[in-house]
Each structure stands twice: as C-alpha cells, then as structure tokens.
Amino acid sequence: MQYDSTLPGHVRRMSARTAVLAATVALAAGTLVALAPTAAHAAAGATLPFTSVEAESATTDGTRIGPDYTQGTLASEASGRQAVRLEAGRRVEFTAPRTANALNVAYSVPDGRSGTLNVYVNGQKLARTIAVTSKYSYVDTGWIAGSRTHHFYDNARLLLGRTVRAGDKVALEAADVQVTVDVADFEQAPDAAQQPAGSVSVTAKGADPAGQRDSTQAFRDAIAAAQGGVVWIPPGDYRLTSSLSGVQNVTLQGAGHWHSVVHTSRFIDQPSSSGGVHIKDFAVLGEVTERVDSNPDNFVNGSLGPGSSVSGMWLQHLKVGLWLTGNNDNLVVEDNRILDTTADGLNLNGTARGVRVRNNFLRNQGDDSLAMWSLYAPDTDSSFENNTVSQPNLANGIAIYGGTDITVRGNLVSDTNALGSGIAISNQKFLDPFHPLAGTITVDGNTLVRTGAMNPNWNHPMGALRVDSYDSAIDATVRITDNTITDSPYSAFEFVSGGGRGHPVRNVTVDGATVRNTGTVVVQAEAQGAAVFRDVTASGVGAAGVYNCPYPANSGTFTLTDGGGNSGWSSTWPDCSTWPQPGQGTPDPDPNRNLAKGRPxxxxxxxxxxxxxxxxxxxxxxxxxxxxxxxxxxxxxxxxxxxxxxxxxxxxxxxxxxxxxxxxxxxxxxxxxxxxxxxxxxxxxxxxxxxxxxxxxxxxxxxxxxxxxxxxxxxxxxxxxxxxxxxxxxxx
Known part of the structure; x- marks a missing residue:
C-alpha cells in the first residue's frame, strides 16, 4: 500500500535530516547478523536456512558508506544503513559463518549499468561469477509526492559449485563496474528433490526446461491432467508468456527453488477458485522493472481459494508477491522468500478469514512488505507471525489497514525507509467500502530495529510502531505486548490521526515493552485519545520520554496512564512549537544559541x-x-x-x-x-x-x-x- 501523499503539511513542518543520527543514535549493525532468532532478537523473526553477514563488518579495500537515514541515498536503503562501495578491482571479503554451497548478495550498481562480481574462496578465483545489474532498481513512483527515485538495491544468487566451511574467506570483487555490496547470505542449498510418485511432469506435456520455448500451454495441460494430484516441475528454467487461471484442487511442486525456476511476471491471475491449491518448492523470477498499479504483475493475483497453501518459494522481480482478493480462507503462506518487489510483498486484500502468514523472509519491497487491507469485507482472525522483514524502501514493514481480530506476533522488522513504520495499525482506508479495525488487535513479541522514518510528504517523523486513526476513530481493543524497539531514528510509539482530522485513538494498552536508543522520544502522541502503559522500560532516549501535542491543535488531548513498572522515560518535551531532533535533549533557553543546530x-x-x-x-x-x-x-x-x-x-x-x-x-x-x-x-x-x-x-x-x-x-x-x-x- 502506498502512504497517502495528498496530506496537507503538518503544522510543524519538518524536513528530512538524518545524517546527525550517525553520532546520536547507536546502530545495531553488529559484525554478524544471523537472521534466525538469536539472543538479541529472542523468538522474533523467521527461522531461516541461511545466515546473513553485513558487508560493513567484513574486510575491504573499498569504501564504507553510512550510516544515513536520509531518503534517496544508498546508505539509507541498506541493511544496517551501511554498505561497502567497490570500484572496479576492489573487494570485500567475508568470513563464512557456516557451511554453505550457495550465496545470495544484496547489491547496487549505478543507474543504467551492469557488470560482474568475481568470487574468490580462500584466495582462489572461482570460474562462476555473479551478474549484477541496475535493470530492476531505481524505481520512480512520481505519483507519490516526496518519494523520489528509490529501490536502489537488488539481489543476485549463485550456486558456488563447491562447499565452503565456517571460517573460510569468501571475497567479492567488482570486475568491471562500481558495485555497492550490502549483505551476503550464506546457505547450504539442498540437492534437487525427486519427482513424487503419480505426479504429472510439465516436461511430459511439452515444457522446455532450457527456457527457449514458451511452456505456458504445457503448464496448463499438466494442471488439467493432475486434478486432485501433483504437477511436477523438474529442475530447469521454464518460460511462461501469460498467466495461469482456473487453478484449483492441485499441487504445483518443484525440486527446490535453487533448481526449478519459472520465468514469468504473472504466474496465477484468477478472481476466484474452489481452493485446495498448494504451491511449493520452486522459484518464480519476474521481469518487472517499474511499478504500474493497474498491471497484475504478481506471482498470485486474486484468489487461491479456501484451504490453500504457498511454501518454500523464491519470488523475485515482481510487482507484488501475493495480491490476495476474494476467498482465501484458511490460506497458509510459510517458509518463502520474497525479494525485490516494486510494491508490496504480500497484501491480504479483504474478505479472508483464518489466514496464517508465517516464517517468511522479505527484503527490499517497494511498499508495505506485509499488509492486510480490509476492502469490501474485513480480514478476520488472520495473522502475521514470525516473519523477518528487511528494508522496505517506501512504506511499512507490516501494515494492518482495518480488519477484525488480527494478530501480529513474533516478527523481526528492520530498516524501514521514507513513508513507513516498522508496524502500522491503521484505519487508513484508501478506498471504500472499507472496514475499520474491530475486535481485538494483538501486537505481541515483535522486534523492531531502525524502524520509523521522516515522512517526506508530511515533512514529519513516523514512529517505529504507529497506531493511526487516519480516516476514522480507533475503537478496537489494541493490545501491544512484549515488543522490543531498538535504534528507532525517531520515536518508539506513535499515536496519530494521519489524515489531519483529529480522530481519536482509544482502547490501547502497551505492556512489557523494551525501548533502546530511540532517537527522539518514547511516546509521540499527536491524536486525542488514551493509552495505558505498563512495564515499559527505556534507555538511551534521545530527547524526552513523551511528546504530547495533538494535531490538529485543540483537537483534544491524549491521556497516558501510568499502569506501573515504567522506567527511563518520565520527562515530557516542553514545547509543542518545535519537534525534538534526534539526540537534541530539551530545548536550550540560551538566547545566544545556534538556532540551526540539529534542525531539519x-x-x-x-x-x-x-x-x-x-x-x-x-x-x-x-x-x-x-x-x-x-x-x-x-x-x-x-x-x-x-x-x-x-x-x-x-x-x-x-x-x-x-x-x-x-x-x-x-x-x-x-x-x-x-x-x-x-x-x-x-x-x-x-x-x-x-x-x-x-x-x-x-x-x-x-x-x-x-x-x-x-x-x-x-x-x-x-x-x-x-x-x-x-x-x-x-x-x-
């Protein structure tokens, strides 16, 4: 979902200024980021088959860039807000954190350029190289005011053809073009799976595993022949030139996403299905290079029907991974990787009940990574659980726009940029008929790292976890429990009526939160309403504990009730005419002070x-x-x-x-x-x-x-x- 760019400017007009954060916000990049649950992010995020290492923590003769939080820079869109720039001939050398035979690299090259990364293992140059290109990057969403060009990074993967052990040295060298390397994922890819007994192979129906001929009709014929059974996609590269429809009561299964690859920008496009569709264990690689919202350039566009599942997939270079409308009751989406989409990773677009989206990895989305949008009918009793979300470069990590009895639990979200929070609980409707938040909304056990951003449309910051009565009052019961918020560039919790109409935010409880190194305040209250805080501890607060200045002015007050056990954020920002800047502390009363220091x-x-x-x-x-x-x-x-x-x-x-x-x-x-x-x-x-x-x-x-x-x-x-x-x- 795109964040509304038609807002009037906030009364306190702020502009993006974030370079000062390098000195005032402690960053949590670390030397090694294992994206499976760790002690630092206990029980949060997906359990993943790979380990990620940040380039800035590796050895290099290149140039480290960042940290930076200013929209429109390479560093601000990078994991950890830092990366390594390599001129041709320069290298970054990683220490392998685990046994691996496969590598995925998040990188950026200058607009209009392509080239190669050479790969070395313990000093020995491999015959295999990694192709890098700007083809899928530099997305311009000019209709979203303030967004400018973004989506600078891309991902490229390689089977090494050999096994590296923990402690081995793996170097990437820019061969013929400047390459900015962000992060490397080390993985032990399994061997290709064998064909299930009784399944219908697409090659038996004429599909070309070399990718030279169009295999669309072969896939359609295999699906028709395998009703109630399995369509088998053997190892190979298959090219589809149009989407599949009428898919129901069938399993589509590959030999593993490192081995079975389908090249298409539109895999399934159907408004309805009787259900029982199970898609698993192959890759779908698209050719989407820009965002056109009217185009169904998605892995799934529409409905898989009740009782369906999507698992073990690698989805890349699409507009949206899964844009789900119609009846998708009891759908399970798990153990997938969704990379480099120009818009959302997954959007549950109304009417579905009992949907479980869990244990997925999403990186570099051009809008919300995971979203529920209750258009036409409410999404009900559905959840996002134990997902890892990294670097959505235009909107939120996880966004809930309306719905009834929704759960967001155990997710790890990092490095949001431009128009988004780590988690947004919102009544922004975008279109009608919209169904606002109702019942109980549970936000539990999530970890948010470097989330929240300076919104260039508002010229105003957004908190790591935002509750937003954008188009209507929030009357649902919102329970925010046991979340950890680390290194937010601005606030930890924000309560706002983003449409500027002053709708209240009510019935909110915040229990058991840990806040570390928030750039400005712990609570950013800008709407009328109330919340109870219990057992919320904070350390390293940049300016003050609370900013309580409802917008519009005189629209009502926000009441913060101390439920006990709170510590480290008792102070209140005293001046509603100015917005606190990261690390600023309380305003300096000295009339001889430098008025520009720390200002946006x-x-x-x-x-x-x-x-x-x-x-x-x-x-x-x-x-x-x-x-x-x-x-x-x-x-x-x-x-x-x-x-x-x-x-x-x-x-x-x-x-x-x-x-x-x-x-x-x-x-x-x-x-x-x-x-x-x-x-x-x-x-x-x-x-x-x-x-x-x-x-x-x-x-x-x-x-x-x-x-x-x-x-x-x-x-x-x-x-x-x-x-x-x-x-x-x-x-x-």
Missing part, C-alpha cells in the same frame, strides 16, 4: 553521503555537498519558528587540505516554507583555511524568518555548493 535541513541536491543534515550536525568536519556541475543549488533549514536572525556563520571543514575558495551565495527567508523573499542578494564569500575556513554574514535588522535558504551559484574550489556548518544567531 533539505537541499535541491546532494552528492553521495554528503547530505543536507551534515551542515547542522555541530561538526564542521562533516559537510553538505550539492549535486556537482548543476548550479544554482539551494540548501534550506527549518528553524522551527519565526526568528529575528541577525547573523550567519558559514563554515567549511577547517583542514588545510580543502584549500581556499570563494562561494557566491544569496540568502533567502520564509515564514511558511512556501513563499521566499530575498534577504541578501548574491555575494561572494571567501573561505580560507588560514582563517578557519569561516565566513560571517550580517543580516538586516528585523529579518524575521523560520526557513533559511542559502542559494549557491558559484564556487571557485569545487563545482558544487558546500557547507560544513551553517549557524544562525539572534545576536549581531
């Missing part, structure tokens, strides 16, 4: 990791750099309220390595973030390391502005605008 910053462009927030992070050695060779470029900071700014101090990194330069800069100001006036016309400012690489700008008396914009039209030292720090003061 944006720019017309930025170069790589040199993002706008670097110019307000209090460190002149880090810097913003605009897009190169594209003057003029503008950098803007939101001071939070209208201020009579009298003096600016502009800094570049003080190192003599920078060299002296002159930048031509104009100063503009705005009180509303929309209409800007010129405060000072374009002038030359000299930056010289011999005098601290600093320029001071005196502004006219009475300059009242909230949004400060610096427009750079020339730079004698580099073909881009550059600021190491921008400071704004009330004193002349």
């Amino acid at each position: 910053a944006t720019a017309t462009g930025s170069q790589d990791v040199y993002t706008p927030g670097k110019a307000v992070d209090g460190d002149a050695d880090s810097y913003w750099e605009s897009a190169n060779n594209a003057f003029p470029q503008s950098w803007t900071v939101d001071l939070g309220s209208v201020q009579a700014v009298r003096r600016l101090v502009l800094k570049l990194p003080p190192s003599s390595a920078w060299g002296a330069r002159t930048q031509t800069i104009a100063v503009l100001g705005s009180t509303d973030g929309s209409t800007y006036r010129t405060v000072l016309g374009a002038r030359d400012y000299r930056f010289d390391p011999a005098t601290g690489n600093t320029a001071t700008v005196a502004l006219p008396d009475g300059t009242g502005l909230r949004h400060l914009r610096l427009t750079v039209s020339a730079n004698t030292g580099w073909p881009a605008g550059q600021f190491g720090e921008v400071e704004a003061y009330l004193t002349p």
